[in-house]
Amino acid sequence: MRALNAALRHRPTVVTGSVLILILVMVIGAPLLTPYGPLEISDQAFQPPSRQHVLGTDEVGRDLFTRILYGGRVSLTVAFLTSIIALLVGVPLGILAGLLRDVREAVIMRIIDALLSFPTLVLALAVVSIFPSNIITIAIALSIPIIPRFARLIRGEVLFVREETFVEAAGALGASDTYIIFRVLLPNVAASTLVGFSLFFSLAILAESQLSFLGFGIQPPFPTWGYMINRGAIFLSLNPWYAMSAGFAIFVTALTLNRFGDAVRDVLDPRAYAKPNRRKGGPSVPQA
């Protein structure tokens, strides 16, 4: 509750949060904002922006503004599912890797390293090439590169919190390991989980848009922002708004989520102000 109050007084959080809500309202309330349907074709192809069609029309006369709004539903749903899967798998992995101090930690870390060594898009493409493409397989495919990144973030946080004086103090006062893990460590990890979720959500939006741009996302005729850039790029000289507006939608959503994550981190973690370089120090050799 205290955190919520602090967030409401923190201007960057309020601004980015409001923009996020606005995007959500526009995407969910699409039928109220536009008289057209997303699949409704007409004989007016490649119309420039006008009062009837705010962004003009595409190659089969569908209203582009409508397609952007409905495309947001698909893109945001896929990206949200992706980040949820990444959270459900990555966070427990990260906590385990941070808490265990034996060979199990090494095993988890090597698996994480192996997953990290696939270029982000490549593994998703490999999975999509094998399984039938639907919303679930695409979300799983996209979450695979995010899972190791989420796990590493959380592991770093656990390792850091574990060395804190207040954890030591709890131990000295006679708190059990279970108590320390659930009542001391986890609340601290929850903050970075929220921040991570928001940052990885914005990554997932970009990744989904890349996958659909290549034509391996949710299949047409359903609009996705990424696929609209793909089609729009073909007709760039006929209606530049086609590709431009879809790209702008991705950019604004990803940027806002990214900024929101940063703002929330500032609210939840006052230490980030006091000690900006707390994670540095010592030889910066990752994975060693």
Next chain:
Amino acid sequence: MLVYSFRRFIQALVVLAIVSVLIFVLFRLLIPGDPAMVWLGLEFTEEAYQVLRAEMGLDRPVPTQYLVWVRDAVRLDFGNSAITGRSVNTMLGFAIPITFRIALSAVLLAFFISIFLGVFSALNSDTWFDHVVRSISIIGIALPIQWLGVLFILLFSISLRWLPAGGYVGPDEDFGRFVQFSILPVFTAMISLVAVNVRFLRSSFLEVLVTDYMRTARSKGLSEWTVIFKHGLRNALSAMVTVVGMSLATLMGGLIIVERIFNVPGLGMMMVRAIGERDYPVIQATVLLSATLFVVISLLVDLSYGWLDPRVSYE
């Protein structure tokens, strides 16, 4: 140092082993249907099917199949494309130099531009220059690379007509045209790298600026130039190397997109085409290759710390 290098090398081998198991499981065990049939593509004879089945050792137990597969991969024997029948190695030999040239130019350009931007925004922190640089790095992180490419085409090819919108000419055929065709892909790939690099270089340089050795260097009467570039930058660089290493994973993904936008027949296009056609031998080779490359690069990055920063002691 030697012990650390050896341990790190073994670690990379373990990672590679896990990677190879993952790829094997994906492309041998999880493919719906009989891998030999899938491998052959749409049209094949019963004879070819039986030969391939024996060749792939599908009648043998799975662990043996895996070992045979690893042996072939180590010998760089990736078989033939299921669609064109051409050897995968020939295709790789054509595509890899194209992608490599773009990647290398983008990384080098990004490296120097981000050193320039990072150092000067750290030296002038909280001025307009610093604010612009920081905004660029924030914007760059959320910028969809495919959109950036399309913006460039719209501006430089369609409106200004300065550069071709896409295609490829080899450097041996016509070097001038080769450069023309390469500018937009390289710049598109570079900008996303700069955005990430600048952020890290700026903050690590800010840390270096307030250290004691910088004060000592100044009080010795060294010129500002020597202080900043010889004493300061060298210390900030070790952080930079990590970032460049890490950003390569993003770059490889990004290059797939860049090649697709600008119609460059590199490794990324090869992979995208193969996925569209379910050409598994080609997909498998490109996935394995890019993962291996990345493991090798991060190994080199880790080993370079000791060279860049002698204080790093590898226990």
